[in-house]
Amino acid sequence: MPDPDLLQALTDKGIKALIFDLDGVVTQTARIHAQAWKRTFDAYLQAKGDQNGIKYNPLSIETDYRRYIDGIPRHDGVRNFLASRGISLPAGTPADKAGTETIAGLGNQKNVYFQEVIKQQGVEVYADTVAFIEHMREKGFLTAVISASKNCQVILAAAGIEDLFAVRVDGVVAEALGLKGKPAPDVFLEAARQLNVEPYSTAIFEDALSGVEAGKAGKFSLVVGINRSNVSEELLTHGADLVLHKFPKP
């Protein structure tokens, strides 16, 4: 089936501003996050299972990652996923050594794996998204980027696309301002506030289920699900108004 007509939808809704999620919408980093999490949790569950004589199911990227981790702040993701395996750990502190059996320690381990890959491989953008954003900026649309990730700025710099966005509300900004993570709408609402636009004249673009839920909760006029991995139906049931496989060619 062809994608719906995005430009028509933007016109019909009187959209002035566009807010993009980073990982999986603008940059090809969603897969790198998912694999770093899988590496962290599979090793942890294997070791814990060996110790306790329990067989834990490894992390499934198709189900567990999408449901418990994707789009969600680092420590919330650790807590959510471990709860799905009946495990509860102390919070620990940001200084915990990578791999310490705490929420922060496992989060730090994933961050080591994630940064290793970024350093080795660099960051690739989705060319369709970047061309679309450049074109829409030329037409006068305001643009912002949001992300749960504390690596957002590093990723934007590595991809050379920092100046595509007038506003950035990422994991670092959210922590400093005390904003709730997705599926709460806080990061999107803060980005709209900084752009000086209302949600009713703003469209958001998201690949994560938690992200389209956040867009819906924030009453944004148009919530666009970006389907990079065959999850159209789920994006629609979680709150997307329409789903695209690719951004239209300008």
Ligand SMILES: O=P(O)(O)OC[C@H]1O[C@@H](O)[C@H](O)[C@@H](O)[C@@H]1O
């Ligand atoms: O660990 P970071 O880089 O702060 O990222 C937090 C989360 O950021 C989201 O964008 C990713 O979808 C998640 O996989 C990730 O866990």
